[in-house]
Amino acid sequence: MNILHVSCSPLGQAAESHRLSQRIVGFLLAREPGATVTNRVIGDGTIPHVDENYAIAQQSTADPSQEGSIALSEELIQEVERADFVVIGTPVHNFTVPSALKAWIDLVVRARRTFDVTKDGKIGRLRDRPVYVAVASGGRYSGERARQPDFLTPYLKAVLGVVGLRDLTFFSVQGTASGPDAVAEAKASADQAVQDHFHSMCFTDRLRPVFAIAVLSN
């Protein structure tokens, strides 16, 4: 089993979203101790914006040069393809995903590689698999005490759905800019939600359809 852990905060290992996503990885590893974890750290700005060649390739059916953004895109896509589970740890920046995660998305959501454009719209090419998203935000964006819009959740659902990733589960620690008691409560509540999710989940049931497809195709 392969787990891809994408860590998107500029705060790195000190980030709340990293802590929560690491906790999710921990539960997956507890179920599958032999699993391989690929840590893709992007919050430090290591993913550049797409280059000119990449932008041209998105508009053209000709085979693009395999250098620059296309090469990095290929590397990132193959990490997703190899993963049985994708875990994303991300803060909210200005109501949505941080630019580091947007740069990753721009390289993974690629025409004629991870999705096709058809007369009926965009059709994903990737096999669906569970994607866990651990979110940290200074304020609240859901529930009765929300005071800001949430563009992160619908955006990730829409854009990852384009490539075929629809099995998304969100956990969040909201209100990290509040007082220490409120933050402690938010963290405990998020940790409990993660724990409840994995304790109530039957892994064999989730994996059975994948196994059935593997048997049929052999």
Ligand SMILES: Cc1cc2nc3c(=O)[nH]c(=O)nc-3n(C[C@H](O)[C@H](O)[C@H](O)COP(=O)(O)O)c2cc1C
């Ligand atoms: C550039 C920037 C923009 C931010 N915008 C928002 C925002 O729109 N809404 C919000 O609730 N918090 C916002 N925050 C606060 C972060 O979401 C908050 O500090 C969060 O806990 C950071 O998570 P992390 O520790 O995983 O990086 C912003 C922080 C930064 C640095």
